[in-house]
Amino acid sequence: MSATIEVSGLRMRYGDRDVVHDVTFRVEPGEVVALLGPNGAGKTTTIEILEGFRARSAGHVEVLGEDPSSAGEQWRARVGVVLQSWRDHGKWRVRELLAQLAAYYPDPWDPGDMIAAVGLADHAGQKVATLSGGQRRRLDVAIGLVGRPELLFLDEPTAGFDPAARRDFHGLVREIVAEGGMTVLLTTHDLDEAERLASRILVLDGGCIVGDGTPAELAGLIAGDDEVRWVVRGERFARTSEHPARLVSELYGRHGDELRELEVRRSSLEDTYLALVHAAEAGR
Structure with missing residues (x-):
């Protein structure tokens, strides 16, 4: 099966500076991929090229089998986009706006169902x-999803969401992906969100891909031994170990009920992300 997104040697140059340089990756159908990176890493530029909103300087880009820079309206109808910000249609009511947009698609979600899914049922009649701000962000998400896209771009999708709304949104994305096989490419600064939603993570820094894999695969590339921490008779200890389970067993055998506050700390996605970015910056 062809990749949903195929990028090879992507380059974006402004004057004498490369914002994106030799970016290469694939996104397979049904994948949820998170694109992470510090501010200025080239994430927004890359996403805008894939969405067809920006012309690239060089490289091969294919999205849903077409070049986004020249794809037509039928291609556009297969793509959903949730931008960081957009100009609101302030005088429209929520239900009216979503129904109007849904009418442009061949097989949209029911606007009422979509409004309920993003938690705006009580606000459907509001202008x-x-x-x-948080309610407008939910509307952004509904607009991106209402056309039942094959591919969804999410740019900081839960900015402005409270914890309950963020949890509900994550559940909605997982449900839609599971039911319809939708492919998702998202950018986020929330590493917990990336780990919850994405099956694969791309780390972009300095315009280049510096990491590509599942959270576990990326951690395996750079992580050292796990750290075991414990307390005995009020004194705190910590030791790194390649085999933490073995060390824990030894500690129980040695200290028994005196062992307190036992903790095994594994490398987190945040540790992995920061290590990859720092290594990339040190190499430039």
Whole structure:
């Protein structure tokens, strides 16, 4: 099966500076991929090229079998986009706006169902201009999803969401992906969100891909031994170990009920991400 996104040697140059340089990756159908990177890493530029909103300087890009820079309206109808920000249609009511947009697609979600799914059922009759920032963000997500896209781009999708809304949104994305096989490419600064949603993570820094894999695979590339921490008779100890389970067993055998506050700390996605970015920056 052809890749949903195929990028090879992507380059974006402004004047004498490369913002994106030799970026190469594939996204397979049904994958949820997170694109991580510090500010200025080239994430937004890369996403805009894939969405067809920006012309690249060089390289091969194919999205849903077409070049985004020249794809037509039928291709656009297969793609959903949730931007970081957009100009609101303030005088429209939520239900009216979503119903109007849904009418442009061949097989949209029911606008009422989509409004309920993003938690705006109680605000369906409100004008967009009267919504709070978090409520407008939920509407952004509904607009990106209402056309039932094959591929969804999410740019900082839960910015402005409270913890409950963020959890509900994560569940919604997982449900839609599981039911319809939708492919998702998202950018986020929330590493917990990336780990919860993404089956694979790309780390972009300095315009280049510096990491590509599942969270576990990336951690395996750079992580050292796990750290075991414990307390005995009020004194704190810590030791790294390649075999933490064996060390824990030895500690129980040696200290028994005196062993307190036992903790095995494994490398987190944050540790992995920071190590990859620092290594890339040190190499430049």
